[in-house]
Amino acid sequence: MxxxxxxxxxxxxxxxxxxxxxxxxxxxxxxxxxxxxxxxxxxxxxxxxxxxxxxxxxxxxxxxxxxxxxxxxxxxxxxxxxxxxxxxxxxxxxxxxxxxxxxxxxxxxxxxxxxxNQLVIAVPAGNPRGITRPADLTAAGVRVAVCNAQVPCGAAARRAFDAAGVALTPVTLEQDVKAALAKLRLGEVDAALVYRTDVRGLRDVEAVEFPESADAINxxxxxxxxxxxxxxxxxxxxxxxxxxxxxxxxxxxxxxxxx
CATH class of the missing domain: 3.40.190.10 (Periplasmic binding protein-like II)
Structure with missing residues (x-):
């Protein structure tokens, strides 16, 4: 055990x-x-x-x-x-x-x-907001959870957004990737920046891949x-x-x- x-x-x-x-x-x-x-x-x-x-x-x-x-x-x-x-x-x-x-x-x-590991944009199953790229996360009313910049997943998110030329203002900064994903699954945000591995196998969450994440592999x-x-x-x-x-x-x- x-x-x-x-x-x-x-x-x-x-x-x-x-x-x-x-x-x-x-x-x-x-x-x-x-x-x-x-x-x-x-x-x-x-x-x-x-x-x-x-x-x-x-x-x-x-x-x-x-x-x-x-x-x-x-x-x-x-x-x-x-x-x-x-x-x-x-x-x-x-x-x-x-x-x-x-x-x-x-x-x-x-x-x-x-x-x-590599970042994805996690969204609810069915992707109700139609998010397909980092720029979509800046649309009015879209709530996003990201890890704190001191955490590796947060530092990777910053690199990926810089590569995409996107200035994102998340509604919450979490202390680890599991906490960011939990915010999404509880319906408190519309999207979360997490690792591919965190979304794998989940039925209520799907992953949106984006090419800029290749600049932020951990x-x-x-x-x-x-x-x-x-x-x-x-x-x-x-x-x-x-x-x-x-x-x-x-x-x-x-x-x-x-x-």
Whole structure:
């Protein structure tokens, strides 16, 4: 069973982590050692579904190992990590956020890109507003949800709109892509800028592709931390994310392969 560790719980452990760090650095994890214990993984919200499956597969391959996930906006998770939140693995929705998160942390190796994602305009099934391009989002009365610019999906939206030559004023800025999509599904907005993977398989939402999104493709990097509570477990999980089995799960969810 996958157990998700809420962001609040991670924050509450900051003090304990700081005290543990005062004892000096531990030896680097052995890449050949079999994983044991609990593995704490912080991952971008857009990875929720495939990583839940990947975590279950990893547990099945290593009996006795438990994976604890915390899914949220990459920038929010990066702030937690910079503050010392305990984590064995971080999977971000762009390299910029990964770099910010690892400035003050000891990684077990350089971050590696394991997947790619691309923006679409999500609209209700049937596309009642007839939205076919970014410029349609500026029409009178069209309410649009976009991620905050500090979040990878928000930064990608800004690049895509710049490429389209569109100045958009969204009615709401969300902290992660799942929140932007939720606004649409609740009927609070007419469109939302989300990833292809977020719309995949939904019956009440459809995706409007637009060529300018090719200028805003996000690479997803993953890294393991040498200063986490379970360095060997983190190293093993990060390696599994890069495996053929995990990439098959990501591809089924709509993620692209690394360039």
């Amino acid at each position: 996958i157990r998700r560790a809420p962001a609040v719980a991670l924050t509450a452990l900051l003090a304990l982590t700081a005290l543990a760090g005062c004892g000096g650095r531990s030896a680097p994890p052995d890449p050949d050692a079999p994983p044991t214990g609990r593995v704490t993984v912080l991952a971008a919200a857009s990875l929720t579904d495939p990583f839940t499956r990947i975590g279950a597969d990893f547990e099945a391959a290593h009996p006795g190992v438990k994976v604890d996930f915390s899914f949220a906006g990459s920038s929010q998770l990066a702030q937690q990590l910079a503050a010392g939140a305990p984590a064995d693995v971080f999977a971000a929705a762009d390299p910029r956020t990964m770099a910010a998160a690892t400035e003050s942390r000891r990684t077990a190796g350089p971050p590696r890109v394991f997947a790619r 690479d997803y990097p993953v890294t393991a931390f040498g200063d986490g509570p379970n360095p060997a477990g983190g190293l093993a999980f990060a390696a599994y994310v890069l495996s053929a089995d995990a990439r098959a799960v990501l591809a089924a969810a709509g993620f692209g392969a690394p360039a």
